[in-house]
Amino acid sequence: MSIAADNIDRWTVVDTLREGGGTRARVLKVKLGDRDAVLKDHAGCDPLFSMLLGPILARRESKALRCLSSVDGVPLLIGRRGSRALLMEWFSAVPFKTLQRDTEFWKRYFIVLEQTLAAIHQSGVAHCDLRSLNNVLVNDHGEVFIVDFVACCFKGRRWNLLSRAVFRRFCRADRDAVLKLKQQVAPELLSDEQWNRLKHVGWFARGARNAGKLIRRLSRILLTR
Ligand SMILES: Nc1ncnc2c1ncn2[C@@H]1O[C@H](COP(=O)(O)OP(=O)(O)OP(=O)(O)O)[C@@H](O)[C@H]1O
Ligand SMILES: [Mg+2]
Known part of the structure; x- marks a missing residue:
């Protein structure tokens, strides 16, 4: 998936895959250019959890997706968005x-x-x-x-x-x-x-x-x- 880095801030929400809250991130299906993508945002957790652990969790998951970029069936990382969110490939599944x-x-x-x-x-x-x-x-x-x-x-x-x-x-x-x-x-x-x-x-x-x-x-x- 090739999406210019400067485009990843321009997305619109298509669907909520998981409501955020407590220790759970908000997971949204979004439209990014002409593609669907997933935005996983730890800012959707409770504020203190999100502030202390959100950046660590987003960094870990991004690192894993980067390591797994050659494995079919694992979403490609499109990019980080701020310190607590990441955008990844969406699967119709x-x-x-x-x-x-x-x-x-x-x-x-x-x-x-x-x-x-x-x-x-x-x-x-x-x-x-x-x-x-x-x-x-x-x-x-x-x-x-x-x-x-x-x-x-x-x-x-x-x-x-x-x-x-x-x-x-x-x-x-x-x-x-x-x-x-x-x-x-x-x-x-x-x-x-x-x-x-x-x-x-x-x-x-x-x-x-x-x-x-x-x-x-x-x-x-x-x-x-
Ligand atoms: N890349 C993706 N493509 C399609 N659907 C996805 C993708 N990533 C997540 N989802 C959907 O969103 C749901 C929640 O995402 P995820 O598991 O990453 O968050 P979570 O906070 O762990 O939620 P849960 O506790 O429900 O597992 C998944 O169960 C899946 O149905
Ligand atoms: Mg899950």
């Missing part, structure tokens, strides 16, 4: 839970989803929020789209063995999250080994999820009204 399809459809879908996730990990990013049913999108052709990299984890430098180990764990938690998604729409596709894996989702994934919930709850209590 819906959260995958909303689509009713047969096993064959989901079989192909999950093959591509697993390939897309592997490419994301190869690029040095773990998503860390794939359990949320709103972050994995699909269209009628069964194409895969992954959005919302705000909670992501980046692969550490070669010498940083601890950070690399943590990154590998987050990658595994992403793969487990995909199994969980598969369980929701097409459990018949799960192999015995995958069922077994689901029964024994590791302490790390559980701990990371609980830590995430705790951080969100604390931020809500301390930084929002």
Whole structure:
């Protein structure tokens, strides 16, 4: 997507994809020139949260999208807008839970989803929020789209063995999250080994999820009204 940098301030709102508030950014579908785009704006969170964490969250997600610019199914970053917002490519797709399809459809879908996730990990990013049913999108052709990299984890430098180990764990938690998604729409596709894996989702994934919930709850209590 090529949009002149000086044009990215001229957009009009087409639709609200998510109302902002509390710790949540406002997510808008906008018209940018003759293209549709998504504006994710942390100024839509509560004021204190937005002021303290908005720039950090927008910077992290922009960095992730930049690292993933060669991965199909991940939105291209169009640009930052101020310190707390980013503009990205819009996908004509819906959260995958909303689509009713047969096993064959989901079989192909999950093959591509697993390939897309592997490419994301190869690029040095773990998503860390794939359990949320709103972050994995699909269209009628069964194409895969992954959005919302705000909670992501980046692969550490070669010498940083601890950070690399943590990154590998987050990658595994992403793969487990995909199994969980598969369980929701097409459990018949799960192999015995995958069922077994689901029964024994590791302490790390559980701990990371609980830590995430705790951080969100604390931020809500301390930084929002
Ligand atoms: N690039 C995109 N193309 C199309 N739709 C998108 C895109 N980015 C986000 N959306 C839609 O907007 C919704 C909210 O975006 P996002 O997940 O980034 O924000 P969020 O604050 O995490 O919201 P939620 O808590 O609902 O996941 C997504 O669930 C998705 O339906
Ligand atoms: Mg989300």
